Amino acid sequence: MRRDVDINEISDGRRYKSSDMVKVGCSDCRGCSECCRQVDDTIILDPYDIWQFKKGLNLTFDEMLAENTEPVIELGLADGLLLPHLKINTTAGACSFLGSDGRCTIHAFRPGFCRLYPLGRIYENGGFSYFIQINECPYQGKTKVKIKKWLGINDLPSYEAFVLKWHDILEEKRNGLTAITDQSERSRYIVDFLKRFYQDPYDEARPFYEQFNERV
Ligand code: SF4
Ligand code: SF4
Numbered sequence: 001m002r003r004d005v006d007i008n009e010i011s012d013g014r015r016y017k018s019s020d021m022v023k024v025g026c027s028d029c030r031g032c033s034e035c036c037r038q039v040d041d042t043i044i045l046d047p048y049d050i051w052q053f054k055k056g057l058n059l060t061f062d063e064m065l066a067e068n069t070e071p072v073i074e075l076g077l078a079d080g081l082l083l084p085h086l087k088i089n090t091t092a093g094a095c096s097f098l099g100s101d102g103r104c105t106i107h108a109f110r111p112g113f114c115r116l117y118p119l120g121r122i123y124e125n126g127g128f129s130y131f132i133q134i135n136e137c138p139y140q141g142k143t144k145v146k147i148k149k150w151l152g153i154n155d156l157p158s159y160e161a162f163v164l165k166w167h168d169i170l171e172e173k174r175n176g177l178t179a180i181t182d183q184s185e186r187s188r189y190i191v192d193f194l195k196r197f198y199q200d201p202y203d204e205a206r207p208f209y210e211q212f213n214e215r216v
Contacts, residue, residue, distance in 0.1 A: 176189070
């Protein structure tokens with residue numbers, strides 16, 4: 001999601017790469033689940049998250065959205081495009097995946113945004129860097145950890161290449177949308193995009209990046 005903020009106000013002003021050490025370690029959160037309670041509609045999912053969910057939850061995209069069971073994701077407009085995000089369990093007032101013990105029930109395949117927090121990504125000069133969101137996570141006494149370890153993602157180079165590609169695709173699609181004035185054509189454009197990258201089922205047995213590139 002685009003954020004129209006001054007990077008110097010929300011960060012320490014530094015850019016980091018995945019091999020850098022950053023002070024974000026929070027001792028396994030120690031019973032704190034604050035950031036899982038304030039997710040609202042902000043944890044937007046990308047196709048890699050959906051592929052992971054398919055493997056971990058054995059649910060298709062439509063099943064995750066299903067109204068007749070307990071939906072775990074929902075759709076929302078994000079900078080003009082219709083994208084899925086984690087759904088709040090309104091009774092618990094927290095992410096649907098937060099367990100009663102205050103722990104994430106899908107830790108092994110949690111979304112990319114959850115892995116990143118409280119880091120952020122800034123895209124510039126055809127690439128991206130990580131930065132520390134200094135106003136997030138109130139835990140005191142943070143320890144240093146390597147970003148690569150913090151993210152805990154297999155084959156990080158491929159994942160980072162995907163993240164950059166996905167960012168570019170979103171930009172391209174958003175720019176394309178601004179040129180379309182006919183309402184029904186805009187709706188078709190948005191729905192086609194959702195279908196291609198999210199709704200058409202991923203095969204959890206096949207490598208993700210291969211399937212993503214086919215869709216690109
Ligand atoms: S706010 Fe910080 S300490 Fe609390 S759950 Fe989130 S990352 Fe962990
Ligand atoms: S998926 Fe897990 S880590 Fe992410 S907001 Fe939900 S409970 Fe928290």
